[in-house]
Amino acid sequence: MGLFDKLKRGLAKTREVLAGGLRRALFLGRALDESLLADLERALLAGDVGPRTTTALIDEVRAAWKAKRLQRSEDVEPFLRERITERLRSGGNALVRAASGPTVILVCGVNGSGKTTSIGKLTKFLKRDGARVVLGAADTFRAAAVEQLTIWSERNGVEIVKQAQGADPAAVAFDAVTAGKARGADYVVIDTAGRLHTQTNLMQELEKIRRVVKKAVPDAPHETLLVIDATNGQNAIRQAEQFHKAVTVTGIFVTKLDGTAKGGALVAVRDTIGVPVKFVGTGEQIDDIEVFDPAAFAAALFD
Numbered sequence: 001m002g003l004f005d006k007l008k009r010g011l012a013k014t015r016e017v018l019a020g021g022l023r024r025a026l027f028l029g030r031a032l033d034e035s036l037l038a039d040l041e042r043a044l045l046a047g048d049v050g051p052r053t054t055t056a057l058i059d060e061v062r063a064a065w066k067a068k069r070l071q072r073s074e075d076v077e078p079f080l081r082e083r084i085t086e087r088l089r090s091g092g093n094a095l096v097r098a099a100s101g102p103t104v105i106l107v108c109g110v111n112g113s114g115k116t117t118s119i120g121k122l123t124k125f126l127k128r129d130g131a132r133v134v135l136g137a138a139d140t141f142r143a144a145a146v147e148q149l150t151i152w153s154e155r156n157g158v159e160i161v162k163q164a165q166g167a168d169p170a171a172v173a174f175d176a177v178t179a180g181k182a183r184g185a186d187y188v189v190i191d192t193a194g195r196l197h198t199q200t201n202l203m204q205e206l207e208k209i210r211r212v213v214k215k216a217v218p219d220a221p222h223e224t225l226l227v228i229d230a231t232n233g234q235n236a237i238r239q240a241e242q243f244h245k246a247v248t249v250t251g252i253f254v255t256k257l258d259g260t261a262k263g264g265a266l267v268a269v270r271d272t273i274g275v276p277v278k279f280v281g282t283g284e285q286i287d288d289i290e291v292f293d294p295a296a297f298a299a300a301l302f303d
C-alpha cells in the first residue's frame with residue numbers, strides 16, 4: 001500500500017464527515033449565496049476544522065465570491081482545497097537541521113499522545129538516510145516510559161541515554177546531548193513526560209530541559225516537536241496553545257490519523273499556533289509515519 005493510500009484510508013471517517021457535509025452544501029447548480037456559506041460553515045465545523053480556521057476559510061470564500069473570482073457552487077470545493085493546502089504549506093514542512101553538530105529534537109505533548117511511539121518511528125525514518133541517532137529518556141516520571149523507549153532503541157539499533165526513574169529529566173537531556181556530541185551523532189531525540197503532578201510543573205520542566213540542553217549545544221533544541229493526538233479533536237487546539245506558550249513549538253507531529261473522524265483538527269491546530277505539521281502517524285507500527293504533505297492531506301480530506 002502506497003503512503004498516500006494509507007493516509008487516504010486513515011482519513012476515510014474524516015472525509016465522510018467533511019466531504020459528505022461539503023457535498024450536501026455544494027450540490028450542483030446551487031446558488032452561491034449567504035445560505036450556502038452558512039451550510040459550508042457547518043460542514044467545516046462538523047469536520048473539526050475549528051471555529052477560527054472555519055471563519056477564516058468562509059471569509060476567503062466570501063471575498064472571492066464578492067470579487068467574482070468564485071461564481072458557481074461547484075468551484076467552491078477546489079477553491080477550499082487549495083486554500084487549506086496553502087494554509088498547511090506556509091512555513092515549510094521540513095525538519096530543521098543544525099548548522100553543525102547534532103540536531104537536537106525535543107519531543108513534547110500530553111500523556112498518551114504518542115510521543116514515545118513517534119520517536120521510535122522517527123528514529124527509523126532518520127536512519128533511512130544513514131543518520132546516527134541517540135535517544136534521551138527524559139520521561140523519568142514513570143519507569144515504564146524508560147523501558148518503552150529502550151525497546152524502540154533496540155528495535156532501531158541506536159544508543160539510548162537514560163537514568164533511574166525519578167532522575168532529573170534535564171540532567172538526562174543534557175547527558176544525551178553531550179553523548180550525541182561526543183559520538184558524532186546526527187540527531188539527538190529527547191523523549192519527555194506528558195504528565196506531572198501539575199500542568200505548571202510540566203511546563204516548567206520542559207523549559208528547564210530547554211535551558212539545560214543549551215548549555216551543551218547553544219542553538220539547541222533545533223526542533224521542538226509537539227505530538228498531538230488527532231482523536232482529541234478540539235481539545236488538541238487548547239493543548240497546542242499551552243505547549244506553544246511554554247516551549248515555542250517548531251513542528252507538529254499529528255498521531256492517530258488512522259481511523260479518526262477528527263482529522264480536520266490538524267488544520268485547526270496548525271492554524272491556531274501557526275506552526276507547521278512535519279510528520280503524521282497513521283498506525284502503531286514502526287513504518288506508520290509520513291512526512292507531512294499538505295496537498296496530499298487536503299486531497300485525502302476531499303476525494
Ligand SMILES: Nc1nc2c(ncn2[C@@H]2O[C@H](COP(=O)(O)OP(=O)(O)O)[C@@H](O)[C@H]2O)c(=O)[nH]1
Pocket residue numbers: 109110111112113114115116117118194227255256257258280281282283284288
Ligand atoms: N492508531 C495509532 N496509535 C498510535 C499512533 N501513535 C501512537 N499510538 C498509540 O498510542 C498509545 C500511546 O503511545 P505512547 O507513545 O506511549 O504515548 P506517550 O505517552 O505520548 O509517549 C500507544 O498505544 C501507541 O501504540 C498512531 O499514529 N496511530
Ligand SMILES: [Mg+2]
Pocket residue numbers: 115116117139145148191
Ligand atoms: Mg511516552
